Amino acid sequence: MARGVNKVILIGNLGADPETRYTANGNPVTNLRLATDESYKDRNTGQMVPRTEWHRIVMFGKIAEVAGQYLRKGSKVYIEGRLQTNKWQDQSGQDRYTTEIIVDINGQMQMLDSRGGDSAGTGGGAPGAAQGGAPQGGGGYAPQGGDQNQGTGMPDPVDDFDDDIPF
Amino acid sequence: MARGVNKVILIGNLGADPETRYTANGNPVTNLRLATDESYKDRNTGQMVPRTEWHRIVMFGKIAEVAGQYLRKGSKVYIEGRLQTNKWQDQSGQDRYTTEIIVDINGQMQMLDSRGGDSAGTGGGAPGAAQGGAPQGGGGYAPQGGDQNQGTGMPDPVDDFDDDIPF
Amino acid sequence: MARGVNKVILIGNLGADPETRYTANGNPVTNLRLATDESYKDRNTGQMVPRTEWHRIVMFGKIAEVAGQYLRKGSKVYIEGRLQTNKWQDQSGQDRYTTEIIVDINGQMQMLDSRGGDSAGTGGGAPGAAQGGAPQGGGGYAPQGGDQNQGTGMPDPVDDFDDDIPF
Amino acid sequence: MARGVNKVILIGNLGADPETRYTANGNPVTNLRLATDESYKDRNTGQMVPRTEWHRIVMFGKIAEVAGQYLRKGSKVYIEGRLQTNKWQDQSGQDRYTTEIIVDINGQMQMLDSRGGDSAGTGGGAPGAAQGGAPQGGGGYAPQGGDQNQGTGMPDPVDDFDDDIPF
DNA sequence: TTTT
DNA sequence: TTTT
Numbered sequence: 318m319a320r321g322v323n324k325v326i327l328i329g330n331l332g333a334d335p336e337t338r339y340t341a342n343g344n345p346v347t348n349l350r351l352a353t354d355e356s357y358k359d360r361n362t363g364q365m366v367p368r369t370e371w372h373r374i375v376m377f378g379k380i381a382e383v384a385g386q387y388l389r390k391g392s393k394v395y396i397e398g399r400l401q402t403n404k405w406q407d408q409s410g411q412d413r414y415t416t417e418i419i420v421d422i423n424g425q426m427q428m429l430d431s432r433g434g435d436s437a438g439t440g441g442g443a444p445g446a447a448q449g450g451a452p453q454g455g456g457g458y459a460p461q462g463g464d465q466n467q468g469t470g471m472p473d474p475v476d477d478f479d480d481d482i483p484f
Numbered sequence: 485m486a487r488g489v490n491k492v493i494l495i496g497n498l499g500a501d502p503e504t505r506y507t508a509n510g511n512p513v514t515n516l517r518l519a520t521d522e523s524y525k526d527r528n529t530g531q532m533v534p535r536t537e538w539h540r541i542v543m544f545g546k547i548a549e550v551a552g553q554y555l556r557k558g559s560k561v562y563i564e565g566r567l568q569t570n571k572w573q574d575q576s577g578q579d580r581y582t583t584e585i586i587v588d589i590n591g592q593m594q595m596l597d598s599r600g601g602d603s604a605g606t607g608g609g610a611p612g613a614a615q616g617g618a619p620q621g622g623g624g625y626a627p628q629g630g631d632q633n634q635g636t637g638m639p640d641p642v643d644d645f646d647d648d649i650p651f
Numbered sequence: 652m653a654r655g656v657n658k659v660i661l662i663g664n665l666g667a668d669p670e671t672r673y674t675a676n677g678n679p680v681t682n683l684r685l686a687t688d689e690s691y692k693d694r695n696t697g698q699m700v701p702r703t704e705w706h707r708i709v710m711f712g713k714i715a716e717v718a719g720q721y722l723r724k725g726s727k728v729y730i731e732g733r734l735q736t737n738k739w740q741d742q743s744g745q746d747r748y749t750t751e752i753i754v755d756i757n758g759q760m761q762m763l764d765s766r767g768g769d770s771a772g773t774g775g776g777a778p779g780a781a782q783g784g785a786p787q788g789g790g791g792y793a794p795q796g797g798d799q800n801q802g803t804g805m806p807d808p809v810d811d812f813d814d815d816i817p818f
Numbered sequence: 819m820a821r822g823v824n825k826v827i828l829i830g831n832l833g834a835d836p837e838t839r840y841t842a843n844g845n846p847v848t849n850l851r852l853a854t855d856e857s858y859k860d861r862n863t864g865q866m867v868p869r870t871e872w873h874r875i876v877m878f879g880k881i882a883e884v885a886g887q888y889l890r891k892g893s894k895v896y897i898e899g900r901l902q903t904n905k906w907q908d909q910s911g912q913d914r915y916t917t918e919i920i921v922d923i924n925g926q927m928q929m930l931d932s933r934g935g936d937s938a939g940t941g942g943g944a945p946g947a948a949q950g951g952a953p954q955g956g957g958g959y960a961p962q963g964g965d966q967n968q969g970t971g972m973p974d975p976v977d978d979f980d981d982d983i984p985f
Numbered sequence: 986t987t988t989t
Numbered sequence: 990t991t992t993t
Binding site (some may be wrong): 320323324325326327328329330352353354355369370371372393397400401402407408411413414415416418469 | 820821823824825826827828829830831853854855856871872873896900901903908910912914915916917977
């Protein structure tokens with residue numbers, strides 16, 4: 318039983334196609350990069366300045382399968398999950414931390430694109446969730462150490478999904 | 485699968501002891517009256533005016549039992565559920581509507597009184613949430629990464645995912 | 652100050668065009684009927700049965716104006732507000748209660764239709780939300796850290812906080 | 819205006835006393851370390867295994883002051899904010915990222931310790947928690963807005979649980 | 986009374 | 990590093 322609350326609610330757009338892999342047991346795991354667009358008021362100019370926040374989403378179970386099948390780069394989606402920060406060591410042995418939003422059977426996902434194919438919500442509603450054997454993917458989860466992010470300024474608005482995604 | 489989102493989050497105090505009854509099938513149903521204290525600014529006086537909002541909560545399943553056992557008049561509690569408006573007829577045959585917050589296996593409840601006995605959260609942990617050897621299950625609590633993750637690169641949740649190492 | 656939490660989060664579709672009226676002071680008030688689609692598993696047939704829940708939304712302020720202008724019957728929308736139950740008397744003098752979701756400056760609204768014109772979020776960010784030289788203000792959009800944060804240690808939000816560099 | 823949703827809701831305990839600093843402009847900024855306790859079911863033993871997740875909270879504005887004054891190591895608190903990941907460079911010039919929960923004027927904070935001194939919610943209502951004036955209809959914080967409100971008074975505050983509970 |  |  319949880320003795321606390323740890324909840325994240327996001328609506329945003331995918332920065333790239335989802336990546337789905339399967340565990341040795343055949344359980345699907347899908348990784349998403351999600352952009353939420355916000356803005357803040359510049360105190361000097363009084364103008365609203367756009368800001369894009371990028372989130373790492375990791376999905377498990379049936380919801381992971383549905384996301385892998387129906388979501389695509391640019392898809393708008395509602396996500397409910399929980400925060401989790403993982404500790405790891407980089408090549409130099411230094412402690413590093415990565416924060417992700419975990420979407421599992423306790424989470425929820427809703428496609429918000431009319432074009433989109435389908436939607437899936439969990440939380441008791443996804444019984445059985447039978448899984449087949451599974452393609453064994455390669456790595457793909459490991460975000461390449463993070464140094465690939467050599468942008469020169471603000472991450473681009475989500476409108477342009479051809480740009481690099483920060484971190 | 486839901487094609488929408490319907491979520492209510494409340495923190496408040498019970499106005500009376502909970503009332504638990506059982507269905508013909510022996511399933512517990514607990515009713516609560518919950519008060520949330522708020523305030524608004526009076527536009528004439530500029531003063532903050534307190535306001536109490538009362539909510540009807542209906543709980544099902546294990547969460548209903550826990551609430552019936554441990555909550556009491558005055559208990560402070562966190563509740564997550566969904567809105568539901570029921571239609572009924574009064575004595576004169578007129579249509580009437582009552583809006584309740586439903587807390588079932590998809591909801592959550594957290595006791596916030598130190599005095600209080602215990603807390604209960606659902607969503608996977610609740611009885612009935614088949615989880616045994618089933619493939620999907622573990623995903624929910626995916627112990628990927630964690631302090632013990634002493635690898636030299638990014639943690640690979642998928643691998644650890646099938647392991648049994650606590651975190 | 653609130654001593655409780657009273658939050659509602661909905662994603663659904665309008666059952667009819669919004670209705671906007673104005674108070675004696677000229678403040679806009681918009682009423683919406685919102686449908687959230689859900690489903691539950693019939694315990695006898697094991698089938699998922701669709702269910703539509705209808706919600707009464709009442710919006711105030713700028714958000715009411717935007718909703719009145721851009722939302723239409725069928726529009727998909729994200730709404731964040733609070734529950735409020737109003738007491739009134741019907742013709743026979745009987746007490747009646749109506750539960751609504753209030754969306755004011757503390758709430759939020761997001762249009763989720765690509766067709767739709769615009770989106771509006773409140774919570775201090777709305778235009779007119781006086782923020783000028785006031786000390787507190789900027790905190791709201793605190794551009795602490797970000798790409799330009801080229802320090803050699805952890806980012807120090809407080810320093811950047813007074814800067815004007817976007818992020 | 820935000821075109822997305824980025825919301826975090828946490829209930830947990832402080833791992834240490836809050837640290838409050840002030841910007842050059844005199845704006846308070848408070849940092850918290852918050853632990854949320856969860857648990858997952860070990861698939862081999864079937865036992866629930868506890869898990870603690872740690873979160874970095876950064877507060878701005880009045881809420882930062884209140885937190886600095888009243889919260890202490892061990893305090894239980896409800897927090898609503900948004901996710902933000904900051905990029906910075908470590909001593910070796912490597913890109914690093916830190917994810918924080920920002921609690922500003924759009925966020926909320928509620929102390930959940932009875933011992934605790936006070937609570938503070940933002941979102942327009944903030945300053946001057948003075949009480950007194952009489953209820954007045956309409957307006958941004960519209961107490962049961964609408965002409966149909968023919969009640970005989972506001973419902974009683976939750977403090978007195980011996981009073982009748984409305985409807 | 987909506988939507989996919 | 991918290992809490993029950």
